[in-house]
Amino acid sequence: MTSHIWAILNNRESLWVKWVYDYKLKGRSFWDIPLHSGVSWGWRKLLQLRPNIRPHIRSQIGNGMDTSIWFDSWCPSSPTIQHVTPRAIASTGFSMQNTVADLYENGEWKFPVAWYDLFPVLISLPSLHLQDRSDSLLWRDHLDRDMNYSSTNVWDTIRHKGNVVTWVNLVWFPQCIPRHAFHLWLVMRKKLKTQDRMKYWDAGSETNLRLMCCSFCQRGLDSHSHLFFECEFSSLVWNEVKSLADLQHLPNQWEAIVSWMIAQQQQNTAQIIIAKLVLAAVSYFVWQERNNRLFSTKKRSAMALVEVIKYTVRLKLLSMRFKNTNRVQHLLEKWKLPRRLTFDNG
Incomplete structure (x- = not known):
């Protein structure tokens, strides 16, 4: 299921991903889609997985054009939608579809000055060096190490880990x-x-454990x-x-x-x-x-x-x-x- 999400986030070249973008996302971020009743079982499972895997998916900035400024995890303070309200975004003329490249120019962020008082977390946003290459996604494991995506790495990150036994x-x-x-x-x-x-179990009246x-x-x-x-x-x-x-x-x-x-x-x-x-x-x-x-x-x-x-x-x-x-x-x-x-x- 996580591999399906990874295909969506990377906009993989496939008919199913194209269908998801046209009929499910409709221009919105995958992280921003509400979970309504009546959706199909498969789509529901994908949306329900988001809280489990979102902390482990990080966007590595290249040109900033494929990373949502609001919903993707691209710096320690992101996703910024946790700090900036949709009302503030709309009232300032920004869009929920804005990318990092849309709001960063000549080494400075385009946020209104008043936002730094309203949303102090924006002060900690890093300075970027946009490059002539596409953004890429990395998987972050439970030890905060960035690595390439694989089913093995995902399973090792999200599985329950018990104590190592001696035998x-x-x-x-x-x-x-x-x-x-x-x-x-x-x-x-x-x-x-x-x-x-x-x-020690309740075996019922027909069973006499003493025998x-x-x-x-x-x-x-x-x-x-x-x-x-x-x-x-x-x-x-x-x-x-x-x-x-x-x-x-x-x-x-x-x-x-x-x-x-x-x-x-x-x-x-x-x-x-x-x-x-x-x-x-x-x-x-x-x-x-x-x-x-x-x-x-x-x-x-x-x-x-x-x-x-x-x-x-x-x-x-x-x-x-x-x-x-x-x-x-x-x-x-x-x-x-x-x-x-x-x-x-x-």
């Missing part, structure tokens, strides 16, 4: 399996709909910590696969596992990549098996689940290449992978 590279890394990574993201944020969280229990061991409510991997079933699965990533030294406690993995997550070694793949795969398939047992009659044994995890991770490893080191050879042998997956260090 980001544990969940999202180039070799991750996307569906596993998304699930692990939910686990890290403790957003899975486990029974310990559901008991709910872990679908694996039938001992108490399942929770993030119980499922990963304090439950006897999931603990057995974890114990069977963690040695394949040289993680046999880690306990069956989620917080301890994650703490160790976070400390190692920046490393790009084969062992750490495999460890992250294994952790995500185990949590994904344990959760999948938990849901199968709750909502269907399907059941798999712990060893069957281990085989699915090994098969899935092995397929991912077959698409990767590793440096030819003794440690890598050791890991490849554990996963029964061919030597051709390695390449010389040089």
